[in-house]
Amino acid sequence: xxxxxxxxxxxxxxxxxxxxxxxxxxxxxxxxxxxxxxxxxxxxxxxxxxxxxxxxxxxxxxxxxxxxxxxxxxxxxxxxxxxxxxxxxxxxxxxxxxxxxxxxxxxxxxxxxxxxxxxxxxxxxxxxxxxxxxxxxxxxxxxxxxx
Numbered sequence: 001x002x003x004x005x006x007x008x009x010x011x012x013x014x015x016x017x018x019x020x021x022x023x024x025x026x027x028x029x030x031x032x033x034x035x036x037x038x039x040x041x042x043x044x045x046x047x048x049x050x051x052x053x054x055x056x057x058x059x060x061x062x063x064x065x066x067x068x069x070x071x072x073x074x075x076x077x078x079x080x081x082x083x084x085x086x087x088x089x090x091x092x093x094x095x096x097x098x099x100x101x102x103x104x105x106x107x108x109x110x111x112x113x114x115x116x117x118x119x120x121x122x123x124x125x126x127x128x129x130x131x132x133x134x135x136x137x138x139x140x141x142x143x144x145x146x147x
Contacts, residue, residue, distance in 0.1 A: 016098035044080040047071050052084060058092040059084065061114070064101075077104065081113045094118050098125040100132035 020042075021029050028043025032051060048071075050064040061084065064070045066077045085093060093114040097105045099122055108114045124133035 021033040024089070026083050027085075028039060028083075041080065041084060043083055044076060047076045048080050050084075054088075054091075058094060059088045061093065061095045064095075078108070078111075078113070081108050085113045092116075096123065098123055098133060100125055100127075100130050 006049075020027070021031070021039075023029050023039075026043065028045075029039040029041055032038035032040050032112040035053070036053050039052050039054065040049060041052060047068065048064075051062040052061065053060040062082070064077065064080070066072045094116045095105055096119045097113060097117050102117070105114065105117050109116065124130075127133070
């Protein structure tokens with residue numbers, strides 16, 4: 001991380017929970033035990049969380065999720081990405097995006113919360129019921145294995 005990043009331990013690790021830290025006074029980051037330089041941002045739980053990969057000059061955001069579909073579109077995701085921008089004010093922040101999330105990320109660029117979307121090509125999501133990414137599917141219901 002760059003020299004302007006201040007990391008403080010907020011809660012020590014236990015057997016059932018990773019250490020919780022604040023980065024530049026934004027609390028709720030948990031060290032991801034599986035990946036190096038990766039943090040899980042749980043500062044907006046239980047509504048939303050995401051992963052971030054931190055390098056010296058940039059932050060890459062992954063696995064963004066607002067859990068309750070009724071809570072989408074009301075600013076929870078935007079607030080979470082704003083937290084990450086405040087935690088890393090001098091880093092370049094970027095994402096890869098699925099087709100169905102591209103509008104959200106373009107808005108985040110417009111309001112200055114991220115710097116760019118790395119993939120400029122179509123990337124359909126793995127959710128085969130998503131009508132944005134899988135337009136050609138004849139029905140948007142999953143098929144039964146017994147059909």
